[in-house]
Amino acid sequence: MTPAPIATNAASSGVKLERKTLRQLGKRSDVPGLIWLAHWVVFLLGGGVLLHLSVGTWWVVPAMIAYGAVLVVPTYALSHETSHGTAFRTRWLNDALLWISSFIYFEEPNHRRYAHTSHHTYTMHVGKDGQMPFALPMTFREWLVELTHLGFYWYEIKLFVKNALGRFSPLVLQYTPEDELPKLKWGARVYLAAYATLLAFIAAGHVWPLLYLVLPRLVGAPVMQMFTILQHAELSEDTPSILDSTRSYKGGWLSWFLYMNMNNHVEHHLYPQVPFYALPGLQKAIEDQVPEPDPGFWRTNYEVAAVVARRSLGLSTRAPSIRQAPHMITEGGFTKISEANMR
Amino acid sequence: MSTWIKACAADEIDDEDLIRWDYDGQTFALFNTPRGFFATDGLCTHEDQHLEDGIVIGQVIECPLHQGRFDIASGKALSAPVCVDLKTYPVKLEAGCVFVDIG
Ligand code: FES
Numbered sequence: 001m002t003p004a005p006i007a008t009n010a011a012s013s014g015v016k017l018e019r020k021t022l023r024q025l026g027k028r029s030d031v032p033g034l035i036w037l038a039h040w041v042v043f044l045l046g047g048g049v050l051l052h053l054s055v056g057t058w059w060v061v062p063a064m065i066a067y068g069a070v071l072v073v074p075t076y077a078l079s080h081e082t083s084h085g086t087a088f089r090t091r092w093l094n095d096a097l098l099w100i101s102s103f104i105y106f107e108e109p110n111h112r113r114y115a116h117t118s119h120h121t122y123t124m125h126v127g128k129d130g131q132m133p134f135a136l137p138m139t140f141r142e143w144l145v146e147l148t149h150l151g152f153y154w155y156e157i158k159l160f161v162k163n164a165l166g167r168f169s170p171l172v173l174q175y176t177p178e179d180e181l182p183k184l185k186w187g188a189r190v191y192l193a194a195y196a197t198l199l200a201f202i203a204a205g206h207v208w209p210l211l212y213l214v215l216p217r218l219v220g221a222p223v224m225q226m227f228t229i230l231q232h233a234e235l236s237e238d239t240p241s242i243l244d245s246t247r248s249y250k251g252g253w254l255s256w257f258l259y260m261n262m263n264n265h266v267e268h269h270l271y272p273q274v275p276f277y278a279l280p281g282l283q284k285a286i287e288d289q290v291p292e293p294d295p296g297f298w299r300t301n302y303e304v305a306a307v308v309a310r311r312s313l314g315l316s317t318r319a320p321s322i323r324q325a326p327h328m329i330t331e332g333g334f335t336k337i338s339e340a341n342m343r
Numbered sequence: 344m345s346t347w348i349k350a351c352a353a354d355e356i357d358d359e360d361l362i363r364w365d366y367d368g369q370t371f372a373l374f375n376t377p378r379g380f381f382a383t384d385g386l387c388t389h390e391d392q393h394l395e396d397g398i399v400i401g402q403v404i405e406c407p408l409h410q411g412r413f414d415i416a417s418g419k420a421l422s423a424p425v426c427v428d429l430k431t432y433p434v435k436l437e438a439g440c441v442f443v444d445i446g
């Protein structure tokens with residue numbers, strides 16, 4: 001019998017769940033996803049109206065930030081969830097929203113899917129995980145590049161062009177089956193054509209795509225990144241255990257609405273077949289086997305930012321309350337472990 | 344050549360679910376679906392993850408690792424990241440037991 005590879009998931013982390021419970025939690029339905037989608041549409045329309053009314057006043061700044069956050073964080077979350085195919089039971093709905101959300105997110109969907117498979121098989125394994133966006137350990141500069149999403153835009157622009165030309169990088173070839181490469185090529189071409197059309201439209205004097213899509217995408221990115229940086233920052237690389245490589249933190253309604261419950265990130269990596277709406281239930285079912293979630297969004301972000309700033313200043317990197325891998329804690333100075341692979 | 348092997352009692356597999364069955368150095372997935380019982384290879388064709396923790400959605404099995412999907416009856420790969428079909432095996436029910444023709 002061929003031994004199955006050791007993927008980073010519940011089995012490799014020593015976490016167990018009764019088959020009946022897993023089946024129950026993994027059940028698919030369109031209803032929770034449609035309810036979530038309805039909330040998003042209402043908030044986007046409301047935010048869009050406020051943004052429209054604020055144009056020409058100083059209120060445009062907070063309105064743009066709020067609308068940007070409501071546009072971008074759920075865009076990321078939806079693109080991620082639909083790339084797993086778990087947002088909706090109906091396949092075409094999943095796929096349609098994967099293409100739409102990935103367009104706003106700025107990643108070709110076929111590539112998004114394959115790169116993400118490597119992130120699940122080899123979570124935070126240097127050289128194998130295709131989605132390691134920052135160098136380890138993270139410095140303040142790395143944190144800033146990540147927060148602004150500037151590294152990502154640059155990486156994606158290069159990726160779009162290379163994939164559209166069929167010149168795939170060794171990393172892309174590592175996680176994409178050969179037969180699927182034409183899909184990546186054509187997907188990149190379609191998206192590049194769509195982006196070029198959008199730019200031409202703006203250049204022709206149409207302001208609304210700039211105001212309601214491009215600028216909010218850029219302005220909202222740091223808010224999105226405040227959610228995603230927490231997923232693995234300051235934890236272990238090259239470990240089979242998701243409990244050591246991944247972070248969950250406490251969240252409520254806002255995490256559901258903006259982030260599709262991905263604050264339960266340990267649980268998501270342990271059982272990626274469980275859809276976003278069942279993650280709080282999964283958290284309850286395995287809470288005695290996983291670490292206590294870190295404090296909420298603000299506190300965890302504050303501590304991560306403080307740790308990376310202190311690392312860059314050569315000070316102690318011990319955080320007051322968030323989980324950290326032992327080797328991420330130093331009393332000054334650090335040894336580089338790996339470079340970012342999304343630059 | 345047919346080689347029918349008794350795999351399990353039919354009631355060992357819940358409705359719309361699967362179990363793992365290992366036999367003679369091979370690993371299989373046995374399914375109970377709304378259209379009857381089926382058997383396939385146990386390992387996903389994408390990265391050899393066992394399908395035993397997968398989710399059965401009607402006539403479709405979704406791989407637990409990256410959510411690639413196969414048609415249970417034909418083994419056809421339905422959605423990325425799977426692109427190679429799953430091998431299937433004939434199944435029959437006799438006296439409340441599931442038999443698999445492993446060939
Ligand atoms: S191992 Fe099955 S979809 Fe990747």
